[in-house]
Amino acid sequence: MGSQSVEQPEPQQTWSQRFESALHPAIAQFNASIGFDIQLLECDLDGSVAHAKMLAKVGILSEAEREQIVSGLETIRGEYRRGEFNPGIDEEDVHFAVEHRLIELVGDGGKKLHTARSRNDQVGTDLRLYLRGQIEQIREQIRAFQQTIFNLASQHVETLIPGYTHLQRAQPLSLAHHLLAYFEMAQRDWERLGDVLKRVNISPLGCGALAGTTFPIDRAYSAKLLGFEEIYHNSLDGVSDRDFAIEFASAASIIMVHLSRLSEEIILWASEEFRFVTLGDTCSTGSSIMPQKKNPDVPELVRGKTGRTFGHLQGLLVMMKGLPLAYNKDLQEDKEAIFDTVATVSGCLQAMTILLEEGITFRTNRLNQAVAEDFSNATDVADYLAAKGVPFREAYGLVGKVVKTSLAAGKLLKDLSLEEWQALHPKFEADIYDAIAPAQVVSARNSAGGTGFKQVRAALERAQSLLLKP
Template sequence: MTEKKTWSQRFESALNPAIARFNASIAFDIELIDHDLTGSIAHAQMLGHTGIIPHTEVEQLVAGLEKIRQEYHQGEFNPGIEAEDIHFAVEHRLVEIVGDVGKKLHTARSRNDQVGTDTRLYLREQIQQIRQQLKDLQTVLLDIAENNLETLIPGYTHLQRAQPLSLAHHLLAYFHMSQRDWERLGDVSRRVNISPLGSGALAGTTFPIDRHYTAKLLEFDDVYANSLDGVSDRDFAIEFLCAASLIMVHLSRLSEEIILWASEEFGFVTLKDSCATGSSIMPQKKNPDVPELVRGKTGRVFGHLQAMLVIMKGLPLAYNKDLQEDKEGLFDGVNTVKSCLQAMTILLQEGLEFRPQRLAAAVAADFSNATDVADYLAARGVPFREAYNLVGKVVKTSIAAGKLLKDLTLSEWQQLHPAFAEDIYEAISPHQVVSARNSYGGTGFTQVRQAIIDARKQVST
């Protein structure tokens, strides 16, 4: 027979054991225990501050809650499914420690505003940690960029060779994606950091509580102005999963490029043993497991976002048990993003080695300098569209002849147009092609050098 719960005076019998298991959340919401204890301590202190309970009882409650924290971290407090959730587990243990005074902790509070407070405290902490991880990733990207300012890499559109780039410029694109992620999480954090504590079950409370006092103790920026909204709002969790999904998009895009770069067909990077695995039957292989796993785990976070949206889309006000389903996806989304950021940072820092000679050979063996031929003519008064069409013909005939543009003689160039001179060879060399793109935000070395300096300042703030 399952033990009767707090509400059992309304009921004549206990829950069916299978329903008790189905109803319980202790298996995953124990993640919130530290935050539940912190929130409960603040609530107890507020009850004393407002005179709802005596200060001597507040001291007993706080001491008991801190003892539970100590017991948990020492492995002595391990509530099972009979506790249903972490909130009841803590309250039950508190009564065991301090006696009937422990039953006063829930005065002027519902599990609805309690769990909402715990979840926000948890997510606020996790966002801070993820933002730091983003800074760590950015620092590694900048370190690699700084060492590869004049290393060239083919740039692609439609996965076709387009124009050569500074490798540093390519990596800085991911820096800026990560910067937006960092800023976006800061925006989300502001809406996470609003206290629902004191909203009660849905309508507030008859006790003379001070919600702003608990908000100050818990370092919330504000309190919910509407009790219904306070206990039923999960916008903050959806916003976080949106931001988390974009982090995963960016990590997955970088992963895809690394996977391509590590292939024999590209050969732009070598995978180091510390971040690669082998094949069970093909001894020659070295597999890019880290970026493949990051790419695969991305859909997992997307799924949690979709699930949260579906949970919320039809819920009437205020609290509904459906909201118990917000936690597993949120917790897993947090853990997935953190593990992927850590793995990608390690991979970039110690698991990859770029192959400058292979990269240099790649940018020297294609027609990605064709636009620069057109620009060369346009700078000498030839209308760009006319120059564009002329170069298109040159590329076509060169391919047919098995030549690259650099292989054409000066006489052949001048037969195409008299504006060509000896300096055409310098103009279409890969290094010059990259260097010449000196517009703000471009891949020119001067621009990229300044971009690295600016990025370093952003990371340090």
């Protein structure tokens, strides 16, 4: 039998004639980012289209070359959206993958696209375009989350809930007031991301590898085409800056702090010990062996995922802390951190919004019972005496004695007789019972930003106006 030749794969192309051999296969795998930065493909296409148009504007490309290149880039976009463009490890990253496919489509004209730019400014541009779009979407999700809180709060202005400090009963609150605290946190999150967006929306395109370029490019024009509001004014800074990524990760971490705090409260409220809420079937699961259980999976997962977001922030900070100017391969590590942070925050916002919309029901009878079974109205007794001319510190000490006496007798403040009240201090009159009724305790706290029903309704009006802000 004659020998049969087996076709051997082509060795990976070297970077330039400076190199005599290809990368070791394991190093090629280690070095490649195509497995995750493919998410930047459409951003890379957007940046490349703008770059091609700019090159034509300044005369580096002819109009025919520009049209050919832009047409080729849009062909790649179509292939990608149809699932027909799936570059492998041999392409190394999304930028080379696009360039190689463009050359296949349009020939040597495609080789001119990389004139006056480097992968260093290219990847920085792509990441900013990606993050800009994601921040806008997350801000929309925050608005949806706030709208859900607003809707829920509007239903519960006069529903009361125990308020806590140190996880000890403190004073009763309007449930709407409690919920609107999270609306305010989310408002800061929305505003904070808007501020981050200002520093994301700066173009590094045209900074080159680190020192700019000898070609007469128009960086302001390409920035305008891409919707950037500004350009980097130092090329070294432009290709190496990841402050915007760190800022986003920080803002995302704060969002997760707020979601995690709300999650912890819902988990407590759903417990048999609190019984403040009932969990809906659409947002909870059962136990594999205990048929009576209904588990608060959504808030538990949000609480757990908060840690991974913190980890990405820490990872970005550590990645950047020792990098000399300008670009270093370490910066490849920014993408997976950002991609996962975006996915985590977005997913958690969506899940928590659904949970609040349909996954929990407040048990108003239990809440009414809860606010009537403790001494959270003790401060109002002190306020009652102070309003009648008793120095507050004297009143404060006296009420402490009242609580101690009541506990020993197994009574709540509402159970004391008028004679018992007056034996403690002659200023007590029959109106003490109205003053310490839970609804009155809440209603009386009418200072700006307080839990009084009048203030809560004003807060709802403010919240509604904020929701209308673009």
